[in-house]
Amino acid sequence: MFLLNHDGRVPLYTQLYNRFKEEILSGKLPSNSKLPSVRDLAAELSISRNTVEASYLELYAEGYIYSRPRSGYFVSALAQDAVLMSLPRKKRPCGSLPVTDAPCEFDFHPARLDPQAFPVPLWRRCVLDSLRQSSVDLVQYREPQGEWGLRSSIQKYLERSRGVVCDPEQVVICSGLQNSLDIIAHLLKEQRPVVGVENPGYHLPRSVFRNHSFEMVPIPVTSSGIDLDLLQTSGSTIAYVTPSHQFPLGCVMPVANRLRLIEWTKSGGKLIIEDDYDSELRYHGNPIPSLQGLHPAGNIIYLGTFSKVLSPSLRVSYLILPHSLLPGYRRLFQDYYCSVSLLEQRTLAEFMEQGHWDRHLRRMRTLYKKKHDALLRALDRHFGDRAVVLGQGAGLHVVLELKGHAVADGELVERARRNGVGLLPFSITHARDGAGASRFFLGFGGLTPDQIERGIERLVKSWYD
Numbered sequence: 100m101f102l103l104n105h106d107g108r109v110p111l112y113t114q115l116y117n118r119f120k121e122e123i124l125s126g127k128l129p130s131n132s133k134l135p136s137v138r139d140l141a142a143e144l145s146i147s148r149n150t151v152e153a154s155y156l157e158l159y160a161e162g163y164i165y166s167r168p169r170s171g172y173f174v175s176a177l178a179q180d181a182v183l184m185s186l187p188r189k190k191r192p193c194g195s196l197p198v199t200d201a202p203c204e205f206d207f208h209p210a211r212l213d214p215q216a217f218p219v220p221l222w223r224r225c226v227l228d229s230l231r232q233s234s235v236d237l238v239q240y241r242e243p244q245g246e247w248g249l250r251s252s253i254q255k256y257l258e259r260s261r262g263v264v265c266d267p268e269q270v271v272i273c274s275g276l277q278n279s280l281d282i283i284a285h286l287l288k289e290q291r292p293v294v295g296v297e298n299p300g301y302h303l304p305r306s307v308f309r310n311h312s313f314e315m316v317p318i319p320v321t322s323s324g325i326d327l328d329l330l331q332t333s334g335s336t337i338a339y340v341t342p343s344h345q346f347p348l349g350c351v352m353p354v355a356n357r358l359r360l361i362e363w364t365k366s367g368g369k370l371i372i373e374d375d376y377d378s379e380l381r382y383h384g385n386p387i388p389s390l391q392g393l394h395p396a397g398n399i400i401y402l403g404t405f406s407k408v409l410s411p412s413l414r415v416s417y418l419i420l421p422h423s424l425l426p427g428y429r430r431l432f433q434d435y436y437c438s439v440s441l442l443e444q445r446t447l448a449e450f451m452e453q454g455h456w457d458r459h460l461r462r463m464r465t466l467y468k469k470k471h472d473a474l475l476r477a478l479d480r481h482f483g484d485r486a487v488v489l490g491q492g493a494g495l496h497v498v499l500e501l502k503g504h505a506v507a508d509g510e511l512v513e514r515a516r517r518n519g520v521g522l523l524p525f526s527i528t529h530a531r532d533g534a535g536a537s538r539f540f541l542g543f544g545g546l547t548p549d550q551i552e553r554g555i556e557r558l559v560k561s562w563y564d
């Protein structure tokens with residue numbers, strides 16, 4: 100009988116998979132021996148049949164077990180050498196690993212995802228499928244712009260869910276936002292652009308623009324997104340914007356403003372960079388369609404990512420170039436190869452084509468909505484009218500604005516940290532030192548509803564007691 104640990108740190112199906120794998124590799128479960136039926140094992144361990152099924156599917160996908168119709172699963176015959184090589188070895192001391200800060204008990208960083216949410220069994224199956232189909236291609240350099248299959252899957256997905264109008268020909272596979280912006284910067288540098296950036300806004304693009312010596316103008320954000328009057332008079336030739344969920348304040352740019360912004364591009368070859376980073380995650384009403392879809396033939400570069408809903412460490416994102424920039428892109432990048440590996444691209448394409456991506460999206464929306472709602476309840480209960488919440492209803496974070504607090508924000512972040520609550524300083528979103536209101540990121544993706552409740556209670560105590 101296996102003893103499983105129910106503390107939630109390692110998923111049950113992974114524990115079960117590991118235990119069977121050890122038993123098979125050590126020979127305790129000999130070749131052709133029968134595994135317990137899914138139903139029996141689930142009953143014996145008091146876990147769900149889905150959990151047992153998921154671990155069996157992983158073992159099956161990796162070839163540790165095989166199935167016989169109507170008889171169940173059996174241990175595969177493995178070569179003895181391979182078995183010996185796979186047996187666990189003694190761990191090497193890891194003294195050379197970098198020392199990092201101890202993680203906080205309650206980490207409210209806005210970029211955290213649910214630690215159990217990556218679809219490991221399905222991904223593993225797609226890796227194996229794509230590996231099987233790719234043996235010849237793996238020994239070749241592949242398409243510089245990214246695999247056609249993945250570009251087509253992304254195009255279809257964006258068309259039906261984000262209203263983006265494009266051909267796969269316009270899709271470029273990238274390894275994250277900064278890689279996309281690097282490509283864009285090379286395409287546009289001859290025009291000596293002036294980039295209008297939202298203030299407050301996402302801080303990471305600024306270092307890319309700075310590294311390319313682009314002039315940057317911080318443009319204030321109103322409750323309707325970037326301030327269009329100030330953009331008009333700023334001298335900017337490019338606007339980098341997050342219109343469907345402004346980062347970090349969470350507002351949505353109304354359609355009248357979107358049309359005005361598009362109008363702005365029409366004189367003097369101006370251009371919009373639309374960063375549509377997390378619009379899959381809206382918890383009420385319909386998704387906000389993209390700005391690109393309002394004027395597909397216009398000067399709009401559309402950016403998206405798999406970092407928010409699937410995994411930030413896969414490093415897969417994409418950009419959609421307008422037709423007008425394609426010849427320049429081909430000229431400058433014809434000798435570059437794609438920065439995302441073939442296997443990762445094919446796996447993701449399989450994942451999308453087999454319908455797992457759409458189901459995963461629906462699951463993530465439900466999962467994060469529960470966390471989002473738990474956070475709003477906890478804030479209401481513990482802060483009451485000492486604070487207001489901005490940017491609720493979407494994404495993976497909200498912003499907490501304190502009313503009439505006399506202590507400096509840095510001191511509050513430090514007090515929270517000493518009490519086990521990790522907060523990313525909001526000041527990083529200001530292009531220039533922005534004193535203003537006392538605001539804090541509260542990311543909820545990496546915490547359970549119960550941890551959110553306890554973390555907010557701890558935060559309030561660390562600030563007010």
Ligand SMILES: Cc1ncc(COP(=O)(O)O)c(C=O)c1O
Nearest residue numbers: 275276277301346376404406416
């Ligand atoms: C505003 C914004 N854009 C884009 C991204 C995605 O970046 P990447 O694709 O490099 O992971 C993020 C991630 O946090 C973000 O906050």
